[in-house]
Amino acid sequence: xxxxxxxxxQRAQEIIPGGVNSPVRAFRAVGGTPPxxxxxxxxxxxxxxxxQYIDCVSSWGPMILGxxxxxxxxxxKRAATRGFSFGAPTLGEVELAEMVIAAMPSIExxxxxxxxxxxxxxxxxxxxAATGRKKILKFDGGYHGHVDSLxxxxxxxxxxxxxxxxxxxxxxxxxxxxxxxxNHLDAVTHAMDEHGDDVxxxxxxxxxxxxxxxxxxxxxxxxxxxxxxERGALLIFDxxxxxFRVAYGGAQSLYGVKPDITTLGKIIGGGMPIGAYGGTKKVxxxxxxxxxVYQAGTLSGNPxxxxxxxxxxGVLKNSSIYRDLEERSxxxxxxxxxxxxxxxxxxxxNRVGSMWTIFFTEGPVxxxxxxxxxxxxxxxxxxxxxxxxxxxxxxxxxxxxxxxxAHAKKxxxxxxxRADRGLKKVAWEFEK
Ligand code: KE4
Numbered sequence: 001x002x003x004x005x006x007x008x009x010q011r012a013q014e015i016i017p018g019g020v021n022s023p024v025r026a027f028r029a030v031g032g033t034p035p036x037x038x039x040x041x042x043x044x045x046x047x048x049x050x051x052q053y054i055d056c057v058s059s060w061g062p063m064i065l066g067x068x069x070x071x072x073x074x075x076x077k078r079a080a081t082r083g084f085s086f087g088a089p090t091l092g093e094v095e096l097a098e099m100v101i102a103a104m105p106s107i108e109x110x111x112x113x114x115x116x117x118x119x120x121x122x123x124x125x126x127x128x129a130a131t132g133r134k135k136i137l138k139f140d141g142g143y144h145g146h147v148d149s150l151x152x153x154x155x156x157x158x159x160x161x162x163x164x165x166x167x168x169x170x171x172x173x174x175x176x177x178x179x180x181x182x183n184h185l186d187a188v189t190h191a192m193d194e195h196g197d198d199v200x201x202x203x204x205x206x207x208x209x210x211x212x213x214x215x216x217x218x219x220x221x222x223x224x225x226x227x228x229x230e231r232g233a234l235l236i237f238d239x240x241x242x243x244f245r246v247a248y249g250g251a252q253s254l255y256g257v258k259p260d261i262t263t264l265g266k267i268i269g270g271g272m273p274i275g276a277y278g279g280t281k282k283v284x285x286x287x288x289x290x291x292x293v294y295q296a297g298t299l300s301g302n303p304x305x306x307x308x309x310x311x312x313x314g315v316l317k318n319s320s321i322y323r324d325l326e327e328r329s330x331x332x333x334x335x336x337x338x339x340x341x342x343x344x345x346x347x348x349x350n351r352v353g354s355m356w357t358i359f360f361t362e363g364p365v366x367x368x369x370x371x372x373x374x375x376x377x378x379x380x381x382x383x384x385x386x387x388x389x390x391x392x393x394x395x396x397x398x399x400x401x402x403x404x405x406a407h408a409k410k411x412x413x414x415x416x417x418r419a420d421r422g423l424k425k426v427a428w429e430f431e432k
Pocket of ligand 1: 022023024025060115116117118120143144145146205209210238239240241265266275399
C-alpha cells in the first residue's frame with residue numbers, strides 16, 4: 001500500500017476505533033492497510049498516493065450513477081447555497097417521498113430518516129405497535145444495520161435463538177429475535193408454528209447482500225408473504241441495498257411480492273446520509289405525530305441529502321441504465337466464469353443485476369451456511385491481487401460488490417482481464 005495511506009492509517013488508528021468509521025473498512029477480513037480515498041470520478045476512485053482503482057464497492061451501493069455525476073453535484077451545490085438544514089418541512093422532502101411512492105406501489109406513506117439502521121429500527125418498532133406482538137423473525141446472515149434486536153448470532157441449521165452478535169446487547173433484547181436459514185421456508189414455517197402468534201414481523205433482505213450476494217430461491221419471497229398473511233405478521237422488505245439497485249422499483253418489483261413495510265437507504269440519498277421506511281397508510285398512520293409510535297431526527301429529510309437523492313432517482317427513472325447495468329454485469333460474470341474454468345478455480349458467482357459476489361467455493365451458495373464454506377484465504381489473496389491490479393473489491397467475502405452506470409464497456413473488459421490474472425495467481429498458489 002502507498003506511503004500516504006500507511007501514514008494516514010497509523011494516524012487514524014490513534015483516535016478512531018480501528019482507524020475507520022465503519023468496521024468493514026478496516027480490511028480485517030482480508031488483511032493489509034486500506035487505501036485512504038481522496039476522490040472519485042465516474043467508475044474510478046483515487047487514493048492518497050494517487051493510485052487509481054476501478055471501484056466495485058460504490059460506497060456499498062449508493063453510487064449507482066458513479067462518482068461525481070454532474071447532475072447530482074449541481075443539485076447538491078444549488079441546495080447548499082440555499083442553506084444546509086432548517087429542522088422544518090421543505091418541498092424537497094415531499095418530492096423525494098412522491099418519487100419513492102411512485103416507484104414502489106406497496107408504499108402509500110413514507111418517513112425519511114438518516115440511515116438504513118434508523119429505518120429498520122423504526123420499522124421494527126412500528127411492526128410491534130401495529131400487531132401488539134413482540135417477536136421478530138430474521139434470517140441467518142441477514143444484516144439490517146446495527147439495531148440491538150437485529151444483531152443476532154447468524155446461526156446455521158435450525159432456528160437460532162437470539163444470541164447477541166455484539167457486546168453490550170442484553171439477552172433480554174435479543175431473546176425476542178428468532179433467526180432461521182435464508183431460503184428455507186420450512187424453517188420459517190416451523191418457527192412460526194412455535195412462535196407465530198407472537199411474531200410481529202418477518203424482516204428479510206429480498207436479495208441478500210450481507211452474506212455476499214444470495215438471490216431468493218424460487219417461491220421464497222412469495223412463501224414469506226403467504227406465511228405472514230396466514231399468521232397475522234407483517235412482512236418487512238429491507239431494501240436498503242436492493243431499493244433502486246436491482247430495479248427502479250426494487251426487489252419487490254422484480255419478484256412481484258408486496259411487503260407491508262419497506263426500508264430504504266443508500267441510493268435514495270445518492271451518497272448522502274439517508275434512510276426511509278414506508279408502508280400502507282393504515283400502518284404508517286401509527287407514526288408520530290399522527291400516532292403513538294415515536295420516531296424523530298434532527299437531520300431527517302436533510303435538504304442536501306434529499307437533493308442528491310432526487311437527482312439520482314431522476315437520472316435513473318425511465319433510463320436505459322438498468323438494461324445497461326444488466327448487460328455489463330452479465331458480461332463480467334461470463335468472463336469471470338470462463339477464467340475460473342480455464343484456471344480450474346472452483347467459484348460460485350451469484351448476481352442479481354449489478355450486485356454480485358464471487359464466492360471461492362464449489363457452491364451453490366444459497367444461504368449463510370453455504371456462503372460460509374467459501375475459502376477466505378483464497379478470497380483474501382484474490383482481493384489483494386486485484387487491488388494491486390487497480391481493482392477495488394469489497395474487502396470481505398461476505399459482502400456484495402456493485403457496478404455503476406459509469407462502468408463503461410472498457411472498464412468491464414479491463415476487469416475481466418485483471419480477474420483472469422487474479423484467478424490465475426490463486427490457481428497457482430492454491431490449486432497446484
Ligand atoms: P446503514 O445504517 O449502514 O445506512 O444501513 C444499514 C443496512 C441496512 N440494511 C441493509 C440490507 C444493509 O446492507 C445495510 C448496510 N449495508 C452495509 C454493507 N454490507 C453497509 C457497509 C458498512 O456497514 O460499512
